Amino acid sequence: MSSLDNSTTSTASIEDECSNIAPINEQLPLRIAAIFIILVTSMLGTLFPVLTRQSKRLSVSPWIYEAVKYFGSGVILATALIHAIRVGTSRLAALGLKYCAHGIGADQPPTHEATAPSASGAHHTHDTNDRLESKLDKLSEETVATPACLPSAEVGSQLIGAAILELGVIFHSVVIGLTLAVNAQFTTFFLVIIFHQMFEGLGLGARLSQLSLPTRYRRLPLWASLLYSFVTPLGLTIGLGLRNTYNPNSATALMVSGCLDSFSAGILLYTGLVELLAHDFVFNKTLLLEHSNCRLTFDIVCVVSGAGLMALLGRWA
Numbered sequence: 001m002s003s004l005d006n007s008t009t010s011t012a013s014i015e016d017e018c019s020n021i022a023p024i025n026e027q028l029p030l031r032i033a034a035i036f037i038i039l040v041t042s043m044l045g046t047l048f049p050v051l052t053r054q055s056k057r058l059s060v061s062p063w064i065y066e067a068v069k070y071f072g073s074g075v076i077l078a079t080a081l082i083h084a085i086r087v088g089t090s091r092l093a094a095l096g097l098k099y100c101a102h103g104i105g106a107d108q109p110p111t112h113e114a115t116a117p118s119a120s121g122a123h124h125t126h127d128t129n130d131r132l133e134s135k136l137d138k139l140s141e142e143t144v145a146t147p148a149c150l151p152s153a154e155v156g157s158q159l160i161g162a163a164i165l166e167l168g169v170i171f172h173s174v175v176i177g178l179t180l181a182v183n184a185q186f187t188t189f190f191l192v193i194i195f196h197q198m199f200e201g202l203g204l205g206a207r208l209s210q211l212s213l214p215t216r217y218r219r220l221p222l223w224a225s226l227l228y229s230f231v232t233p234l235g236l237t238i239g240l241g242l243r244n245t246y247n248p249n250s251a252t253a254l255m256v257s258g259c260l261d262s263f264s265a266g267i268l269l270y271t272g273l274v275e276l277l278a279h280d281f282v283f284n285k286t287l288l289l290e291h292s293n294c295r296l297t298f299d300i301v302c303v304v305s306g307a308g309l310m311a312l313l314g315r316w317a
Contacts, residue, residue, distance in 0.1 A: 027186050031240055034180065034190050035233045041194050042229040045201030046208075050221045053209035069210070070299045072203025073280060074306025076165070077272035079200055080265045082314035084172050088261030091254045158211050159220075161275050166224055168267030169204055170231050173197070175257045175264075177235020182248055192316045197232055199310060204228055207276070277303070 049068050052058045176193060183189045208221035239246060247253060280299070281287065287296060 028240075030190070031181065031186060031236075035236050035240075038194060038197055038236065039229055039233045042197045042201050042232060043226070045198035046205040046225040046228055047222070049202065049205040049209040050225050054218075054221075065206075066299065067302050068202055069206040070280065070302035071306035072199075072206040073272065073276040074303040074308070075199045075203040075310050076169075076268055076276060077303075078307040078310035078314075079169075079172065079203075080268035080272055082311050083196075084261045084265035084268060086314070087175075088258050088263075088265055091258035092262065094249075094254050095251060095258070155213060155217070158213070159217075161271070162208060162211060162221075162224065164267055165204060165207060165271045165275065166228065168264045168271060169200055169228055171260045171264035172268070173200075173228065173231040174235045175260050177232040177237075178239040178246070178253075178257065179248060180232075181236050181239020182243055182246055188316055192313050193232070196310070196313050199306065199313075201225070201228060203306070 049065065049072075052060045052065065176196070180186070180189055180193055205221075205225055208224050211217075211221055213220060248257070287299070
């Protein structure tokens, strides 16, 4: 009797796995056209800030460029929180992988030492922060006094930050392309992805256009923008090529896509909070001390608008 039950369960699981595979020829012409449509819209979003920044003929108002820059910061942060984290954890959870929302040891009651630091400890931390701040100010003055060392360090820091951001959006875009290729509700998902990739491209392009690079690296933002534009169409092409065998609900697909999305979420979350928002608001003394409150409010509204639109798109994708 048990062997019969096992056989029935195995047969049912196979049938369920096959039923999750999208029909091969369902809206196939539109799925193929989506490769080129997403490629063009991604290019429009990513190349707009790069070309307007580099070309004098395509220059736009500084207010428009600043709006795109801060709008993109909100988009990148919302992509991590609304899209990548949610999708990645849900796919890994579908495999039965459990995670603790409060970290390791969350099931243990918090200790007094961990939650209520002593007054002496707080005072010691305050003194340490003061000494660290003075050392950083001194280091900053020495760096300004030796401009010969500045270009190489500045370029290296900018390239690393741009590479981290590019890596995060690429991992997320690959998963989007594969998912779109075999999605049963293709039309709705396709329309959402068009705006998703365009807005995300605006965020990436705005940051790439800010790179102050030597002449030999001048075209690097352009190549990075093109790389982002081609990733989702490439994933879509691979998904269509494997549409007869690729099952997005299989254990392997859930594991791979869940890990990629989760890894991308961590990168984008770090980039959005540390590289973008912190540098734009916390460490930007010009914005905080010299610009008006109206300018600061405008930048905050742009960030919230970008995050809000991406959160709205998360309703369908």
